[in-house]
Amino acid sequence: MIGIRIALAGNPNVGKTTLFNALTGSRQHVGNWPGVTVEKKTGRINRNGHTIEVIDLPGTYSLTAYSADEVVARDYILEEKPDVVVQVVDATHLERNLYLTTQITELEVPVVIALNMVDEAEATGCTIDRERLSSLLEIPVVRTVGTRGEGLDDLLDAAVREAKTSPHHEHIVGYGNEIEAMIASLVGVLAADKDLGDRYPLRWLAARLLEGDENALAKVKESPVSSRVQDILSGTDLDEYEAAMADRRYDVIAAVLPQVRTAGARSMNVSEMIDRVVTDRYLGIPIFLALMWGAFELTFVVAAPFVALIEAGLAWLSAAVAGWLGPAWLASLVGDGIIGGVGSVLVFVPNIFILFLFLSFLEDTGYLARAAFIMDRLMYAIGLPGKAFIPMLIGFGCNVPGIMAARTIEGEKDRLITILVNPFISCSARLPVYILFAGAFFGAAAGAVVFFLYVLGISTAIGSAKLFRHTILPGESSPFIMEMPPYRLPTVGTSLLHTWSRGAMYVRKAGTIILAGALVVWCLASFPFGVEYGSSESLAGSLGRLLEPLVAPLGFDWKIAVALLFGLVAKEVVVGSLGVLYGTGEEGDALSTALLADPGLSAATALALMVFVLLYAPCLATIATIRKEAGSWRWAGFSVAYGLVLAWTLSLIVGRIAPFFLGGA
Amino acid sequence: MTGAVCPLALLSAGTEATVADVRADRGMRLRLAGMGLCPEVWVRVQCADWGSLIVSVGDARYALSRGIAMKVLVREAA
Structure with missing residues (x-):
């Protein structure tokens, strides 16, 4: 049982992770933009009695390592000395890819080239003599198509052979x-x-x-x-x-x-034609905004019938549960605690899936890199490189990978600012809160309200970045250069797979963290013995009334205070807690109906609440990520404090101004 | 091929040029070399957006901020 370590290295966006997933059966996140992988990932395979460890490294253009993710790749090869480096080479960009080869071979590690995306090169009429390339470079070259899993066996054979051959093949550039x-x-x-x-x-x-x-x-x-x-x-x-x-x-x-x-015939290709339009200096931003607007309308319209279906299912379930379960406390635990808490979060699964489908479309087509270019001028004005817009877009899914994506930002201060403003980018966990409240209080305008919240999040991030740039992290934005990947039409299969793997995480979260949160809130709402469930005499009520003075100026009552407190664990818990506290009742009323019936809640309060949830302290996972990526608790603490103050102030303002626009609703 | 030398940032869309010199700090220069942007290389400006550009370099296409585009000196093709 000899263990062999294979490191996958190469330029960004050449398909290392796709190959890694194909080799190891993993489902690491892939996308069509440079910088998806910022951390090394490890997978194992057993093959002909060998335990093979495959390490997927972040992409790098040279071994000089200019940004944090590139340092990971270089240091791994240099310090950990893998048995063989498989350099994944994009067959459509041979010159540049082979430049990195000349640097890797200098490290005197055995190298095997995986000539990847050969299908794309051939589609342009280009042919590559693989054997001749191999003999000229004195490096084994294997033909692979990662997306279809072609050439994997040959690649592993070559890698194992090369790892065990001594002396291995070398190709050293002579410098004169x-x-x-x-x-x-x-x-x-x-x-x-x-x-x-x-x-x-x-x-x-x-x-x-x-x-x-x-x-x-x-x-x-x-x-x-x-x-x-x-x-x-x-x-x-x-x-x-x-x-x-x-x-x-x-x-x-x-x-x-x-x-x-x-070489094949080179003509103006499709990517260039699309770019003529979407990166146009006048059309670029309107197209981007239209895409976003369309996405949020879609999350409502397309999801609505599915949401109604799930709501009906849950209503039936809680009614049935009330009938089956004997003791009243057990019926309450299952009905109010589990179905009320977890159910109210699960209702929004269709919306979340559509959001993820949209995000995976942005990533897989290659539009994401263009969005960074379009935003460059705006970002420059606030003192950040255009590249810093990518972590923001990733943050729409979840702030944790958004903050990690900041590793591709070269300047240290730029990276820190990008990290600190990311929590204001509205992640998918906040969407259920908006859908619940906007849906209940704003009816047909719900889509517009959600769009407003997303824009408010981006504006807050941008405004805060400008503030930080002028106060605590002064300096010039570092210049940036970023590859524009060719547009690719994602297959339905890969889009659904990417959507599913993220969506499944949301469902899993509902079954774990949110379930736990809901149960804690249920206990607080039920005890001490004898009090009316969810009344202000319960523990939850005492806790809420303790916090109430803090949020009373914003128009929030004790129930909301409790929900916001537990929402710090994960933002969906805000909805889950409200589901528990309002109870779905035997009638199985939807939570939105219960909220609408609460005399303490008006449209203006609902809007203030959504603004508060958008901006207040990041969730625990995000706080931990800020701590890790920024390297100190100080920044994580700062992020929490800054968020709370900002959320409180802005939602106070919104709550006071909104009635004038909403006709005193 | 003996045109005047000017920063890449000043070229308009559709212009072709060869890189004359890269006047960035060493780290950035090494990175740009890794991306194929080094002297004698042929580039074509595809999209110019008030200083930031998209250029074709060989088979690859890059978006550059104005900061870098000012440091890459090019000789415009006749």
């Missing part, structure tokens, strides 16, 4: 007389430090030092040979070497490619 002489003298000096030689391939380290790579400089800084290295480097113009070395690498590639590739 002058640079090679410098490399040789540097290697001579570096070799005196045994420790350094054990950890890093010295030729690689010497080459990086000549390129002036700061990370390489840091590695030799502590070494006893540091001063001698400095002596060699000080007399030279590193800028010149760096340019010359990049040239040599491209020269090597240019020598190989014409021998192996016959």
Whole structure:
């Protein structure tokens, strides 16, 4: 049982994760934009008596590692020394992909090339002589189509063979007389430090030092040979070497490619035509807003009949439960606690699925990267790179991956600001709250109200970013460059799969966290013994009245205070708690009916509440993610405090102004 | 091929040019080289949006913010 570790490396958006999923049977998130994977993922396979561990690394253009996700990839190859690196190469972008190959081979690890997306290259009439490429590069090259699972066996065979072959194949770029002489003298000096030689391939380290790579400089800084290295480097113009070395690498590639590739006819392709329209300087933003508007209308209109169906089902269930279950407390536990709490969240599953379908459409088609470009001007005005808009769009699904996606942002302050404003982007967990209240109090205008809330979330994020940029995190936004992937038409199957895997998480959450939250609230509403269920004499009532003074100016009563408190665990719990506290009753009335009947709630209060839920402290999972990504509790605490103050102030204002617009409703 | 040198950011949509020099800091220069944006490379501006651009470089297409596009010097094709 020999274990073999295979690391999947390569440029961003070449299909590493798709290949990883195909190899290991995992369901890691994939999308058609660069930077989907920001953390390494591990999977295992058993094959012919070998335990093979496959590690999916974030994409990187070079091993210089310019952003946080790229550092993960480089450090893994360098420090963990996998047995073989499978470089996934996009057959439609050979030059650039092979540039990375020249850098990986310098690390002296065995390399196998997975020539991926061959089908797309062939569709343009381009042919690639795989065997010739392999013999010229002296690296095994395997043809794969990750989306259809083609070439997986060959790839694994080649990887295992390469991992066990010693000495393995190598392809080292020669840099010409002058640079090679410098490399040789540097290697001579570096070799005196045994420790350094054990950890890093010295030729690689010497080459990086000549390129002036700061990370390489840091590695030799502590070494006893540091001063001698400095002596060699000080007399030279590193800028010149760096340019010359990049040239040599491209020269090597240019020598190989014409021998192996016959180019297809290049015409104005579909992607370029679509981009003419969607990235137009005047049409771009209106198209983006129209897409968003359409999406929120759809979440209401298409979901409505399904929501009604689930509501009817739950009503029948709670009525039936009331009949079957003997003791009144048990009927209350199941009826009010479980069906009232979890059911009121599950009702919105159709809306959530449609939202996820829309998000996966944005990601899988490649439009997401365009949205970042369109927003660049706006983002520039607030002092963030356009790229920072992507974590925001991801945040519409869930803020946790949204905050993680900020790793692709290069500047540290830019990344921190992007993290801190992400919680204001309305995640899917907040959607049930809007649908419940907007649906109950705003009728036909519900779609518009939800759209308003999303825009308010984006505006708050943008406004806060500007504020942070001018106060606590001053500086210029770092310039950005981002690849525009070709548009791809997602298949119905993959769209549904992506929607399902996220939607299933929502359902799972309903069965765990929200169930637990609902049960806690039910207990609080039922005890102490003898009080009327859900009355202000219950524990929930005492707790709520303790908090009530804090939210009373906003027009919220104790029930809402309790719901908001437990909503900190997860925002859906706001709906779940209200479901428990209002009780669905024997008649099985929908929660929206119960809310509408509450004299303490008006449309203006409902709007203020939605604004509050949108902006107040992030949920526990998000707080933990901020702590992890920003590296300190201080930022997580700041995020909570800032959110609470902002939510309180804005919902007070909204609650006071709204009646004038809503005709005193 | 001996046109004047100017920043990429100043080109309008549809223009073709070769990269003359990249005047960014070293880290950014190495990254750009990895993306195929280095001297002598042929680029085509596809979309120019007040400074930020989408350019074709070889088979790839990139969106660049004005900050970077000002640092990439190009020689416009005749």
